[in-house]
Amino acid sequence: MAPVLTSPLVSTQWLADHLGADELIVLDASVRSTGTGLDTTWAPAADAYERRGHVPGARYADLLGDFSAPDTAVPFTRPDAERFASAARQLGVTNTATVVVYDDGVGQWSARLWWIFRSFGFDSVAVLDGGFTKWRDEGRPVRIGSLATAAAAARDAFLAAEERPLWVDHDRVLRAATGTEPAALVLAADESALGAGHAPVIPGSTAIPVGTLVDPDTNAYRKGPALAAAFAEVIDAEEIVTYCGVGTAACVDALALTVLGHDRVQVYDGSLLDWWRREPEAVAS
Numbered sequence: 001m002a003p004v005l006t007s008p009l010v011s012t013q014w015l016a017d018h019l020g021a022d023e024l025i026v027l028d029a030s031v032r033s034t035g036t037g038l039d040t041t042w043a044p045a046a047d048a049y050e051r052r053g054h055v056p057g058a059r060y061a062d063l064l065g066d067f068s069a070p071d072t073a074v075p076f077t078r079p080d081a082e083r084f085a086s087a088a089r090q091l092g093v094t095n096t097a098t099v100v101v102y103d104d105g106v107g108q109w110s111a112r113l114w115w116i117f118r119s120f121g122f123d124s125v126a127v128l129d130g131g132f133t134k135w136r137d138e139g140r141p142v143r144i145g146s147l148a149t150a151a152a153a154a155r156d157a158f159l160a161a162e163e164r165p166l167w168v169d170h171d172r173v174l175r176a177a178t179g180t181e182p183a184a185l186v187l188a189a190d191e192s193a194l195g196a197g198h199a200p201v202i203p204g205s206t207a208i209p210v211g212t213l214v215d216p217d218t219n220a221y222r223k224g225p226a227l228a229a230a231f232a233e234v235i236d237a238e239e240i241v242t243y244c245g246v247g248t249a250a251c252v253d254a255l256a257l258t259v260l261g262h263d264r265v266q267v268y269d270g271s272l273l274d275w276w277r278r279e280p281e282a283v284a285s
Contacts, residue, residue, distance in 0.1 A: 001022060001023070002021070002022060002023035002024060002096060002097055002098040002124065003018045003021050003024055003098045004098070005098060005124060005125075005126045007126065007259070008114065008126055008127060008255055008258050008259055009126060009127055009128075009129040009221060009255075009259060010100055010126045010127070010128055010129065011129055011130075012128065012129070012130060012134055012135050012138055012140060015055070015100055015128055015135075016140055019055070019056060019057060020057065021098075023094065023096055023097045023098060024097070024098050024100070025059065025091065025092060025093050025097050025098070025099045025100070026055050026057055026058040026059065026099075026100050026101075026102070027058065027059055027060075027061040027091065027099060027100070027101045027102070027110075027113065028049050028054045028055070028058045028059070028060050028061065028102060028103065028104075028132070029061045029063045029067075029101050029102070029103050029109040029110045029112070029113045030045040030048060030049060030060075030103040030104045030105065030109055030132070031043070031044065031045055031063055031064055031103070031105075031109045031248075032044070032045045032048065036192070036193055036194070036195045036196075037193070037194050037195015037196070037198050037245070038195060038198075038273075038276075039195060040245065042064050042075055042076075043064070044060075044062050044063075044064055044065060045060075045104070046060045046062065048104070050144070050145055050146050051144070052104070052144075053136075053142035053143055053144045054132070054142065054143055054147075055102065055128075055132065055135060055140075055141075055142070055143070056141050056142070056143040057143070057147070058102070058143075058147070059091050059092065059147055060147075061087075061091060061101070061113060062087075063076070063109050063112060063113055064076065066079075066083075066086075066087035066090070067079055067083075067084065067087050067113060067116060069083065070083075073277065074246060074247075074269075074270040074273050074274050074277075075246055075273075076112065076246050076247055076248055077269060077270060078116060078119070078167065078269050079116070081120055081160040081161075081162075081163060082160075084116060084120055084160050085120075085158055085159060085160040088117075088122075088158050088160075089157060089158045093158050094157045094158050095122070095157070095158055095159060097124065098124045098125075098126075099117060099122070099124065099125040099126075100125075100126050100127070100128055101113045101114050101117075101125065101126070101127055101128065102127065102128035102131045102132050102135070103131050103132065104131060104132040104133060105131065105133075106131075106210055106211070106214050106219065106252070107127060107131055107210070107214065107219075107221075107252050107255075108210065108244075108248040108249045108251065108252050109248060110127045110128065110131060111127055111248075111251035111252045111254070111255045112247070112248045112251040114126070114127050114251070114255060115166065115251040115254060115255070115267060118164070118166065119163055119164050119166040119167065120160040120161055120163055120164070121160065121161025121162065121164060122160070122161070127255060129220045129221055130218055130219045130220035131219060133219040134218055134219045134220055137219075165266070166265075166266055166267065167266060167267055167268075167269045168241055168266045168267070168268050168269070169268075169269065169270075169274075170268075170270075170274055170275060170278050172241070172266075172268075173185070173202060173241060173243070173268050173275065176204070176241060177202050177203045177204055179204075182237075182238075182239070183237065183238075183239040183240065183241045183266075184206065184233075184234035184237035184239070184240045184241070185202050185204055185205040185206065185241050185243070186205065186206050186207075186208050186231075186234055186240055186241065186242045186243070186250075186253055187201055187202070187205045187206065187207045187208070187209070187243060187244065188208060188209060188210055188242050188243065188244040188249040188250045188252060188253040189209060189210075189244035189245050189249050189250075189272075190209040190210070190211060191207065191209075193245065194245060194272065199272075199276045201272065202243065202272075202275060205243075206233050206234050208230055208231060208233075208234070208253055209249075210249045210252045210253070212230045213227065213230055213252060213253065213256050214252075221255075221256060221259065227256055227259065227260060228260055230256070231256070231257060231260065235257075235260065235262065238264060239264045239265075239266070240257060240262060240264065240265045240266070241265075241266050241267070241268055242254045242257070242265065242266075242267050242268070243267070243268035243271040243272060243275075244271050244272065245271055245272050245273060246270065246271050246272075246273050247267055247268060247269050247270055247271040250267045250268065250271055251267055254266075254267050
């Protein structure tokens with residue numbers, strides 16, 4: 001029987017206690033990024049997964065490729081249900097599995113994959129709090145090299161449900177920015193990561209960068225009152241939309257808000273890269 005999750009986050013101790021459990025699938029969703037703003041480039045980190053090591057038994061999930069839509073203008077655009085189900089199946093995920101996702105950064109890649117799983121109706125998924133950094137720094141076991149994985153045998157071993165309304169597009173964000181359909185707009189990226197002389201961010205936004213949500217000493221999410229305090233300006237909003245550069249760090253804020261119990265959070269897929277592409281239609285700040 002698969003381990004039961006009680007939170008969107010699991011501790012390193014929880015994962016250590018459950019490694020090897022039936023139907024537990026651990027995924028490394030790390031992505032390599034270089035540059036800032038519009039000069040940023042991204043690449044899968046499968047080679048780093050093999051060389052630097054990974055949690056024993058973890059499988060590499062290609063967030064940028066397999067778990068994103070192909071041939072799109074904006075990297076990390078979410079996949080459709082068929083592509084998502086195929087990618088999950090190739091990693092051995094079934095509908096009765098429990099999935100734990102981590103990355104080697106501050107959690108933006110794992111949170112993005114967690115949000116994608118949830119958007120297709122799969123709730124038995126959590127993010128490893130502190131990620132690979134915390135796991136490694138605690139001296140926990142690390143496996144070097146590749147891991148052969150078997151795809152779920154039957155085509156119906158993993159089926160995606162109908163997509164939930166966990167995403168918004170440019171038009172919805174524009175209505176929030178103009179006040180015609182209110183929502184609190186939260187910028188999850190540090191503006192220094194957007195590049196020098198970047199175009200305006202979305203008007204009316206509240207900046208709550210990922211760095212304010214993560215404890216620099218542990219790489220784990222801040223706890224209780226400290227986490228709630230970061231969202232004090234927006235937590236009472238009926239609806240919250242998070243965004244960043246391309247829609248990855250936005251998922252960290254969305255996860256944190258979910259931990260705090262907010263149940264009307266959506267992520268702007270494409271985020272500022274999509275917003276800036278549509279600048280002639282956007283609201284001047």
